[in-house]
Amino acid sequence: MTLLLGHCNDEDMSRAFEIISTAFGHEHPYIEFVYPLHDTPTGRANGAERLLATRRADPHTTFLKATDTGTGKIIGVAKWNVYNGVIPEEVRKLDGDYWSTEDERELAEWYVNDYLQLRRKAITDGGGNLVSLDLMCIDPDHQRQGAGTLLMQWGIEMADKLGTKAVVESTTYGTRLYENFGFSLEQHVTMEPPAKWALEDGSRTQKFLWMTRPAKTKTVAA
Numbered sequence: 001m002t003l004l005l006g007h008c009n010d011e012d013m014s015r016a017f018e019i020i021s022t023a024f025g026h027e028h029p030y031i032e033f034v035y036p037l038h039d040t041p042t043g044r045a046n047g048a049e050r051l052l053a054t055r056r057a058d059p060h061t062t063f064l065k066a067t068d069t070g071t072g073k074i075i076g077v078a079k080w081n082v083y084n085g086v087i088p089e090e091v092r093k094l095d096g097d098y099w100s101t102e103d104e105r106e107l108a109e110w111y112v113n114d115y116l117q118l119r120r121k122a123i124t125d126g127g128g129n130l131v132s133l134d135l136m137c138i139d140p141d142h143q144r145q146g147a148g149t150l151l152m153q154w155g156i157e158m159a160d161k162l163g164t165k166a167v168v169e170s171t172t173y174g175t176r177l178y179e180n181f182g183f184s185l186e187q188h189v190t191m192e193p194p195a196k197w198a199l200e201d202g203s204r205t206q207k208f209l210w211m212t213r214p215a216k217t218k219t220v221a222a
């Protein structure tokens with residue numbers, strides 16, 4: 001199989017969200033609450049609409065795709081956020097009417113804001129300089145075929161070009177891929193929702209691994 005790296009266009013957002021939904025499945029409460037009913041036609045359409053809105057509005061975002069040249073099918077997507085001397089304004093509210101109750105919206109906002117804490121600190125600590133891998137998802141039928149590796153290269157080259165640190169909130173599946181590119185584990189993070197939303201069975205507990213890759217230091221010729 002030959003894979004081609006490209007930039008997503010507006011029309012790719014439906015397929016991008018379909019891959020995100022199938023790749024994450026139902027293992028992550030973050031995805032369940034932030035993208036309600038993401039495996040239904042309505043949930044998928046809403047997810048695609050939200051990706052499109054981000055693509056159009058966020059100047060720090062780059063959506064990439066890995067396409068199987070034999071079939072023309074997109075088999076993987078990544079979203080890289082590149083901050084180059086700008087500390088973006090913190091947006092703590094979620095737009096849109098995607099939740100059936102106000103309580104569900106508030107829970108989704110809690111997930112997003114808690115999840116982004118370490119990333120926001122890294123952006124601030126770097127004076128607005130950071131490369132952040134926000135999403136990396138490969139179609140479950142096409143994992144372990146090199147698509148993740150291809151989608152990593154763009155962001156790593158960008159981080160090295162800018163001389164910037166890179167970060168990722170990794171799932172357990174992603175750690176090997178990120179280690180291959182020089183990331184190392186800094187922290188196991190366990191997100192427990194506030195008492196009013198917590199469930200004893202742990203089904204609302206979101207875990208991730210905070211991994212970072214130091215800025216490449218420039219070698220100065222003697």
Ligand SMILES: CC(C)(COP(=O)(O)OP(=O)(O)OC[C@H]1O[C@@H](n2cnc3c(N)ncnc32)[C@H](O)[C@@H]1OP(=O)(O)O)[C@@H](O)C(=O)NCCC(=O)NCCS
Pocket residue numbers: 023024076135136137138139142143144145146147148149150168169170171172173174176177180
């Ligand atoms: C994790 C993921 C992005 C890897 O993409 P991929 O295209 O399968 O990765 P590649 O084929 O380029 O393989 C890169 C490395 O990752 C390893 N890897 C891939 N999938 C893995 C998995 N499920 N568990 C453990 N290691 C895995 C490969 O063995 C390879 O390591 P190696 O070079 O030592 O052999 C993909 O499996 C995926 O989308 N998973 C579900 C969603 C997810 O968890 N995304 C990560 C979000 S942070």
